[in-house]
Amino acid sequence: MDGRNSMPERSALEVKPGVEGGHDGMKVTPKKFRKKKQEQIDIQKLAGEVREGARTSLSKAITLIESSNPEHKEQAQNLLQELLPYTGNSIRIGITGVPGAGKSSFIEAFGSMLCNMGKKVAVLAIDPSSSLSGGSILGDKTRMEELSRNRNAFVRPSPSAGTLGGVHKKTRETMLICEAAGYDVILIETVGVGQSETFVRGMVDFFLLLVLTGAGDELQGMKKGIMELADGIIVHKSDGDNIPKARKTVREYMQILHFLQPATPGWMSKALPASSLEKTGLKEAWEMICQFETTIKESSYWETRRLEQTREWFQSMIVDHLIDSFFNDRDKKTQVKALENAILKGEITVTQGVLKLFS
Amino acid sequence: MDGRNSMPERSALEVKPGVEGGHDGMKVTPKKFRKKKQEQIDIQKLAGEVREGARTSLSKAITLIESSNPEHKEQAQNLLQELLPYTGNSIRIGITGVPGAGKSSFIEAFGSMLCNMGKKVAVLAIDPSSSLSGGSILGDKTRMEELSRNRNAFVRPSPSAGTLGGVHKKTRETMLICEAAGYDVILIETVGVGQSETFVRGMVDFFLLLVLTGAGDELQGMKKGIMELADGIIVHKSDGDNIPKARKTVREYMQILHFLQPATPGWMSKALPASSLEKTGLKEAWEMICQFETTIKESSYWETRRLEQTREWFQSMIVDHLIDSFFNDRDKKTQVKALENAILKGEITVTQGVLKLFS
Known part of the structure; x- marks a missing residue:
C-alpha cells in the first residue's frame, strides 16, 4: 500500500484515460452511471480528508485537479477554494539539473533526510513537454522507492507522456493542495526540455540547480540562462575519488555566480558539494535553504x-x-x-x- | 546640410509631434488643409527616390513609417510594399554594450571605416523604453558627427524620450527601407534598458556586444543572459596602457564564451580587442563578421x-x-x-x- 499511495488513483473518480484525453470512442460505462458516480464526490468531505492528511484523498484531489473533464473542472475549483485558506505555509523548492546530474537520487536522499527530521515532504514534477521526453515514463515506477515508502513523503509521479495535455498548468494548484494537506516542503522537479525551468522558477521560493564535476564540459550542455535562475547550485556525486574534482568545480561555479546577478534580490547564490550515495552535503544544502528563508523573509521579499x-x-x-x-x-x-x-x-x-x- | 540630413524631417510631412503622439489639443493647422497636404505624398515617386538613394526622401519615408497618424499608416504600408522586392540585401548587425563601453564612438569609428571601404552604412537605434532613458536625448545632436558627415552613411537618431510611443516596433520596417535605399550594412544600436537586446537579436544577423576591460567587474553590471545573445564580443578601449589588461579580458571572455551555447548554430562566438581612439581592431571586427556571414550562409541557416x-x-x-x-x-x-x-x-x-x- 505504502509504495503505491502516491500513484494517481484514477479509478476512485471513475475517470478513464480516454475520457480525460477527450477521446470517448472507447467508453463502455453508460453515461448516466458515470454521471451519477461523479456527482457522488462530496467536495466538503474530500477537502476535510485532504486537510487531515489522508493520502488516498490527496491523490484523489490531485487527479480531480488534473482532469480535463468539464464537470471535474468545476468541482476541482470548488475543492481548491475550500482549501485556499490553508495554503501558503510550505517552503517551495524548485529542483533542476543538467542531464545525468542525478536529480532523482538527490531528491530521494534529500527528501528522505527531511522526512527523518520530521518534515512532511511532497515531490511534484513539472513537464511542459511530456510528449517529447519519453525517459520519465520508464522511471516512474522505480524511482524514489525509498522516499515513496516514507510515511512523511508524498511522491507524485510525473504524468505519463502523451496522455494528458497541459497538466503542467495544474502543478501550481497541486502544490496548493499539498500545502493544505500539511506538507512543509514542496519539491518541484523539472522534467523534460523547453521552458520547464522558467515555469518552476515562477512558482517556487528557492531554485536549486544540480550539476556534475567539470564545470567547463557541463556548462556547454547547460540550457541558456539556467544558472541565472538558481539560488543554489549543488555539485552532485561529490564522493570517493571525485571529491577533489568536486571541490574545484564548486570554486569554479562560485566564481561564475559572482559574475551573475542574484536570482533573488538580497541573496548571494551559493555552490555546494553533495553526494546522495554517501549522504554528504545534504544537511548543508538544507541549511543553505533555511538561511535563504530567514534572509529573504527578513527583507520582506518573500511575501x-x-x-x-x-x-x-x-x-x-x-x-x-x-x-x-x-x-x-x-x-x-x-x-x-x-x-x-x-x-x-x-x-x-x-x-x-x-x-x-x-x- | 550634410550634418543634418539624417535628422527626422517632420516638416516635410507636416506632422506635428502633438499629432503624432495622439494629443491633438495643440493643433493649429486647419484639418482640411492638413489633409490636402498629406494626400500630396506620391508613394510611387517617394519609393523611386528612396531607391535612387536620395537621403531627404529616405528621411521622409522613415518619418512616414514612424508616424502614428492613421492616414500615414496606410501610406507607409503602401510605400513599404513598393519597396519590399528590393529589401534583404544588407548585413544586419545589432550592437549593444555595457554602460560606458563607448558604443557611439565605436559605431562612429567602425562605421566610418566601412564607409571608407565603399560600403553604404545605415545606423538605426532601438529604444523600447525611451521614456526612461534620458541620456540619449542629450547625445543625439553631437554624437557620431564624423560618420553623419560621410556621404556613404545615414545616421538616424534615436527617437526623443517620451514624444513617440512604440517607435521601436517600426525599427524593422525602417531597416527594410534602408535596404531598399541600397545600404549594405545596417547597424542597429540598442539604447535604454529592458528588452531592447532581445528585440534587436530578433531582427539581426550578427549581434555584437561591447565590453570594457576587467570582465569580473563588468559582468556584475551586465544584463542577464546578454552574453548568450552575442556572436561576437569587442573588448573596447584597448589602447595605450590598457592593452595588456584588454588582452587578459579577451582571454577571460573567450573562456566564458566557451561555457555558453553559441548564439548562432554553427558559429563559435569570439572575443576581440579594439580601440576607436587608435582605430585598432576595427578591421578584425569586420573580418569576424564577414567570416560569420560566409560560414552561416554556407550552412543555409542565414536564410x-x-x-x-x-x-x-x-x-x-x-x-x-x-x-x-x-x-x-x-x-x-x-x-x-x-x-x-x-x-x-x-x-x-x-x-x-x-x-x-x-x-
Whole structure:
C-alpha cells in the first residue's frame, strides 16, 4: 500500500484515460452511471480528508485537479477554494539539473533526510513537454522507492507522456493542495526540455540547480540562462575519488555566480558539494535553504515575490486564454497561415498582414 | 546640410509631434488643409527616390513609417510594399554594450571605416523604453558627427524620450527601407534598458556586444543572459596602457564564451580587442563578421533565421494586438483589477478568476 499511495488513483473518480484525453470512442460505462458516480464526490468531505492528511484523498484531489473533464473542472475549483485558506505555509523548492546530474537520487536522499527530521515532504514534477521526453515514463515506477515508502513523503509521479495535455498548468494548484494537506516542503522537479525551468522558477521560493564535476564540459550542455535562475547550485556525486574534482568545480561555479546577478534580490547564490550515495552535503544544502528563508523573509521579499508570482500567474493565464482561443479558431488559423505565406513570399508586409487579420 | 540630413524631417510631412503622439489639443493647422497636404505624398515617386538613394526622401519615408497618424499608416504600408522586392540585401548587425563601453564612438569609428571601404552604412537605434532613458536625448545632436558627415552613411537618431510611443516596433520596417535605399550594412544600436537586446537579436544577423576591460567587474553590471545573445564580443578601449589588461579580458571572455551555447548554430562566438581612439581592431571586427556571414550562409541557416525572424515578428505582432486590445479595454481592465484583488486576498482561485473573466 505504502509504495503505491502516491500513484494517481484514477479509478476512485471513475475517470478513464480516454475520457480525460477527450477521446470517448472507447467508453463502455453508460453515461448516466458515470454521471451519477461523479456527482457522488462530496467536495466538503474530500477537502476535510485532504486537510487531515489522508493520502488516498490527496491523490484523489490531485487527479480531480488534473482532469480535463468539464464537470471535474468545476468541482476541482470548488475543492481548491475550500482549501485556499490553508495554503501558503510550505517552503517551495524548485529542483533542476543538467542531464545525468542525478536529480532523482538527490531528491530521494534529500527528501528522505527531511522526512527523518520530521518534515512532511511532497515531490511534484513539472513537464511542459511530456510528449517529447519519453525517459520519465520508464522511471516512474522505480524511482524514489525509498522516499515513496516514507510515511512523511508524498511522491507524485510525473504524468505519463502523451496522455494528458497541459497538466503542467495544474502543478501550481497541486502544490496548493499539498500545502493544505500539511506538507512543509514542496519539491518541484523539472522534467523534460523547453521552458520547464522558467515555469518552476515562477512558482517556487528557492531554485536549486544540480550539476556534475567539470564545470567547463557541463556548462556547454547547460540550457541558456539556467544558472541565472538558481539560488543554489549543488555539485552532485561529490564522493570517493571525485571529491577533489568536486571541490574545484564548486570554486569554479562560485566564481561564475559572482559574475551573475542574484536570482533573488538580497541573496548571494551559493555552490555546494553533495553526494546522495554517501549522504554528504545534504544537511548543508538544507541549511543553505533555511538561511535563504530567514534572509529573504527578513527583507520582506518573500511575501512580495509570492504575491507577484500569483499576479503573474493570473496575467499569464489570461494571455494564454487569449492566444489559445485565437489560434485554436480554425478559420483564424487558416487565415494566419495564408497571410504568413504571403508575408514570407514578400507579397505583403507584416503590418498589412496584421491589419488584414483584424479588419 | 550634410550634418543634418539624417535628422527626422517632420516638416516635410507636416506632422506635428502633438499629432503624432495622439494629443491633438495643440493643433493649429486647419484639418482640411492638413489633409490636402498629406494626400500630396506620391508613394510611387517617394519609393523611386528612396531607391535612387536620395537621403531627404529616405528621411521622409522613415518619418512616414514612424508616424502614428492613421492616414500615414496606410501610406507607409503602401510605400513599404513598393519597396519590399528590393529589401534583404544588407548585413544586419545589432550592437549593444555595457554602460560606458563607448558604443557611439565605436559605431562612429567602425562605421566610418566601412564607409571608407565603399560600403553604404545605415545606423538605426532601438529604444523600447525611451521614456526612461534620458541620456540619449542629450547625445543625439553631437554624437557620431564624423560618420553623419560621410556621404556613404545615414545616421538616424534615436527617437526623443517620451514624444513617440512604440517607435521601436517600426525599427524593422525602417531597416527594410534602408535596404531598399541600397545600404549594405545596417547597424542597429540598442539604447535604454529592458528588452531592447532581445528585440534587436530578433531582427539581426550578427549581434555584437561591447565590453570594457576587467570582465569580473563588468559582468556584475551586465544584463542577464546578454552574453548568450552575442556572436561576437569587442573588448573596447584597448589602447595605450590598457592593452595588456584588454588582452587578459579577451582571454577571460573567450573562456566564458566557451561555457555558453553559441548564439548562432554553427558559429563559435569570439572575443576581440579594439580601440576607436587608435582605430585598432576595427578591421578584425569586420573580418569576424564577414567570416560569420560566409560560414552561416554556407550552412543555409542565414536564410532560415531571416524567415524565422519574419514569422516570429508576425506572430508577435498578432499576440501584441490581442493583448493590447484586451488590456486597453477599460471595462476589462477594471474587471481584471477586481478579480486580481480577490485572488490576492485568497477569496477565489486564479482559475476561477480567468473563468469569470471570459464567461
